Amino acid sequence: xxxxxxxIRSAKGRLNIAxxxxxxxxxxxxxxxxxGKVWLAELLTHIPEIGHVHILIRPSSKASALERFEHAAERxxxxxPLRDAQGKHFETFxxxxxxxxxxxxxxxxxxxxxxxxxxxxxxxxxxxxxAGLTDFDPDPRLAMHINVFxxxxxxxxxxxxxxxxxxxxxxxxxxGNVSGNIRENFEPGISPNGSSFDPLKETAxxxxxxxxxxxxxxxxxxxxAKIARLNAIRERAHALGWANIYTYTKGxxxxxxxxxxxxxxxxxxxxxxxxxRFPFAGWNEGIxxxxxxxxxxxxxxxxxxxxxxxxxxxxxxx
Numbered sequence: 001x002x003x004x005x006x007x008i009r010s011a012k013g014r015l016n017i018a019x020x021x022x023x024x025x026x027x028x029x030x031x032x033x034x035x036g037k038v039w040l041a042e043l044l045t046h047i048p049e050i051g052h053v054h055i056l057i058r059p060s061s062k063a064s065a066l067e068r069f070e071h072a073a074e075r076x077x078x079x080x081p082l083r084d085a086q087g088k089h090f091e092t093f094x095x096x097x098x099x100x101x102x103x104x105x106x107x108x109x110x111x112x113x114x115x116x117x118x119x120x121x122x123x124x125x126x127x128x129x130x131a132g133l134t135d136f137d138p139d140p141r142l143a144m145h146i147n148v149f150x151x152x153x154x155x156x157x158x159x160x161x162x163x164x165x166x167x168x169x170x171x172x173x174x175x176g177n178v179s180g181n182i183r184e185n186f187e188p189g190i191s192p193n194g195s196s197f198d199p200l201k202e203t204a205x206x207x208x209x210x211x212x213x214x215x216x217x218x219x220x221x222x223x224x225a226k227i228a229r230l231n232a233i234r235e236r237a238h239a240l241g242w243a244n245i246y247t248y249t250k251g252x253x254x255x256x257x258x259x260x261x262x263x264x265x266x267x268x269x270x271x272x273x274x275x276x277r278f279p280f281a282g283w284n285e286g287i288x289x290x291x292x293x294x295x296x297x298x299x300x301x302x303x304x305x306x307x308x309x310x311x312x313x314x315x316x317x318x
Contacts (some may be wrong), residue, residue, distance in 0.1 A: 011230035024047040025123045027164070029105060029154065030130030031055045032068055034285045035169070035272050037059050037078040038317045039130065042278050045082045051098055054120065056131075058104045065102035067163035078281045089263060105131055110157050117160050124161045130169050136244045139226060140212055140233035148256060153237075155260045165263045172268040172313075174251040176241040188258035192251070193241030199255035206236055206252075211307055270313040278318040290314060 018149060021043075032034035043050060057065035072080050073094060086093045101120075104111040112120075133146045151168060158166045175182045176192020189199055213228045214220040232243070237248035257264060274284035284291065290312075 018047045023051040024125040025052045027054045027124045028128045031054045036130040041078045054099050054101050056101045063305045066100045069100050072308045079281050106145040121161045126165045127158045136246045140245050143249045148252045151253040168266045170266050170268045171249045171250050172270045191240035203283045268314040273314040275318040276316040
């Protein structure tokens with residue numbers, strides 16, 4: 001299995017993205033998040049030749065999937081260049097190129113009805129998966145449902161979409177607690193510390209562990225129960241060489257996806273941060289890694305002590 005997983009060292013010739021995507025139809029997740037919003041807005045701004053983009057969005061308790069997208073498209077700075085370029089034709093432009101699919105990646109087949117899957121199966125050329133929980137130590141049950149089961153459910157959906165390819169956005173920190181130059185070679189079933197494990201069995205064991213923890217508390221939603229679940233799953237992560245629940249669940253997703261029969265590409269950025277140019281230089285959303293550092297450095301602190309060979313490894317969101 002591992003023989004077919006490799007890193008691309010160099011490309012022969014220049015990749016013409018506009019030509020590659022012209023007329024193609026994509027199914028994209030995570031477009032209400034930081035990275036997904038910028039990716040979609042930049043795609044529509046620079047490659048209007050795209051055939052169609054179907055965006056999978058989970059409705060919230062206060063807004064439908066369509067309303068969530070409309071709110072982002074109308075108000076987010078990520079869509080400002082597209083809004084400015086299209087002017088009064090902005091809404092028409094979106095309707096012609098974007099459709100909202102209401103679903104939930106934590107559910108089987110992403111919660112889509114069979115008729116919807118059949119309709120998409122005739123149209124989708126590629127599935128682009130950005131959706132994920134990026135907190136380092138979130139509620140582990142939520143992280144498992146979104147980062148692990150979400151990726152697997154979307155992969156299973158992709159296998160129903162005839163010839164669709166699958167692009168999975170992971171993180172370089174799935175490499176775990178290691179130092180030095182880390183090769184991109186990926187061996188399914190081998191954890192960062194070299195332990196052999198079955199990712200599907202590990203996932204099931206993690207879920208069982210949380211059930212056992214919950215049974216010790218009268219109120220599983222209490223703060224003490226949440227902390228106990230966090231500690232129990234963090235211990236499992238450390239035992240395999242992952243630093244926290246985020247990298248553990250993203251790692252489990254990668255290893256588990258290796259068991260699925262589909263054409264797949266995995267991208268592993270480091271810390272996704274403020275933009276270089278799109279939608280404008282320096283745009284960020286929420287509190288990311290660099291935010292607190294800049295806040296400290298702009299105040300009385302003035303400097304940040306560290307080794308001179310340390311790298312602040314970030315990737316601009318655009």
